[in-house]
Amino acid sequence: MHDIRFIRENPEAFDAGLAQRRLEPLAAGLIAQDERRRALVTELQAGQARRNDASKAIGAAKAKGDEAAAQALMAEVGALKERLPALEAEEKAISEALEAQLAAIPNLPLADVPEGADEDDNLLVHESGTRPDFGFAPKEHDAIGPALGLDFETGVKLSGARFTLVRGSAARLYRALGQFMLDTLTEQHGYEQIVPPLLVRDEAMYGTGQLPKFAEDSFQTTDGRWLIPTAEVSLTNIVQGEILSAEALPLRFAALTPCFRSEAGAAGRDTRGFIRQHQFDKCEMVSIVTPEQSEDEHERMTGCAEDILTKLGLPFRRMKLCTGDMGFSAARTYDLEVWLPGQGRYREISSCSTCTDFQARRMNARYRPEGEKATRFVHTLNGSGLAVGRTLVAVLENYQQEDGSVTVPEALRPYLGGSERLEARG
Known part of the structure; x- marks a missing residue:
């Protein structure tokens, strides 16, 4: 607003x-x-x-x-x-x-955001990690996954297009990834773990900018509530209508939740595989800060997401999105793109955005500076740390072996009973 x-x-x-x-x-x-x-x-x-x-x-x-x-x-x-x-x-x-x-007017870009029309005009900030060198032609995840438990056919049978049943080894890996992300954010980066509602009112969707402009991108229940498209909605609205003390800031929340998106604006995109689903899990970060803390917090948040990718040994790059590719509520966005050797390109795995006071005005979320009577609007930030399904895709493609098995990243082995490899079913 x-x-x-x-x-x-x-x-x-x-x-x-x-x-x-x-x-x-x-x-x-x-x-x-x-x-x-x-x-x-x-x-x-x-x-x-x-x-x-x-x-x-x-x-x-x-x-x-x-x-x-x-x-x-x-x-x-x-x-x-x-x-x-x-x-x-x-x-x-x-x-x-x-x-x-x-x-209905999107947030204004910060001064350092590159001007451009679409993703082709995004700015490379840095690359990290080493791309794997295979002695064979790497496969895409939808070729590797079925033997490990990515069951696309049953998912479609149960629910239709853009749904996948995850079973067996793939399900264990999926669970391990989500737990690892949440543990990293809460135990090493100081985020408070939240288990938020998955159904929210109009006011919460409005507060973070999903309503009224993007109603068609979300699912609504028969009683008028909305299935969250991201835990950003629930986490950011924790401070809706509140007046916080400056001493309480920053607040940092993290949640691992299912997310639901109709993908109305993505017709024909990523219809194969596990990249773009109607239902997916994501570990979300949200920060509530003073305007003075906002810049440093954006770098910190993006660094937390990068830390997870680094610990998993996944090559990635950070992109600063141009004005034509940013989301509605964002004033600046960093996208983290992970290398997918099967596809031979980088794909988005996390977006970390600062929204300045744009969402706070919609939510009427304020703080009172020390020694002052007047209140000011807080700044809000959100980011993925990370999207679990896309991280699963990245692990399958980067750690694949010629025999169809997948090596388990060292960081995940404690979550899988010490297993070092996921064997493909014959």
Whole structure:
């Protein structure tokens, strides 16, 4: 959500940010609406004050025996009583329309975000790890996985396209990955483990920017609640409507949850394999910080996700997303892309975003600086640490053996009873 005061005071900067997002200028129209709203508020307040004064004056006029004055005042009060509801209705309609417009505008990019149209314009920050050198032609995960328990056919039979049944060795590896991610974040990086609701109200989806613009990308229940598309929704909204003390910040939350996405905007993409599913598990990180902590926290959060990839021995690179590839609520996003030798390319495995105060305004989440009476909006950040299914894909492809077995990364062996290899079923 954008601050109309900022837009009034910085119209050129606001429109420049929109231009980087490939959007047309909006400041003039928003300011005009806000001026009309403010004029109506002023007129309403003046009308209400005059109605009150005139009502009191009626009695005084009658006490003096000035019936003509009393009648004139009564007529004026009657006219105001007819006029004020119309003004109130107009002010309410304009306020709601203005709020709806502001809610539909994406966050403005920070100054260091590269300008561009799509993923081809993203900026490489660094690469890490060594790509495996196979003595054979590496396979893609959908060729390796079935012998280990990735059951695509049964998943489709049960639920349709973009669902997979995970069984046997693959299921054990999947569980180990999720536990390893959560343990790393909570035990080594100071995140508080949360088990959040998977069903949330409209207000929570609105607070993090999924509503109203992206309703079609999520699943809604018959009673009006939403299946979370990411634990970011539940974790960030923990502070919805709260006024926090500065001393309590930063807050860092982590959760391993199922996530549900309709993938309405991804028709025809990644229809094979385990990359893009309607249901998947993800270990999510959320930070609630002061504006002064925000920059360092973004680097810290991204480093936590990178640490998990490093511990798993997976080669990856960090990309800074351009203005045309960032999400709706993000002011800056780092994508971590893992190397998939079967596909011969990097694929996204984590996105870590700072949203500045964009979500906080939607949630009305504030903090009170020490020694100050006024409150300020917090900054919110979120990131994947990591998407479990995509990490499973990366492990299968990077640790595959020619005989169809998969070597278990050393970091996961304690979670698999010391097993060093997952054997393919004949």
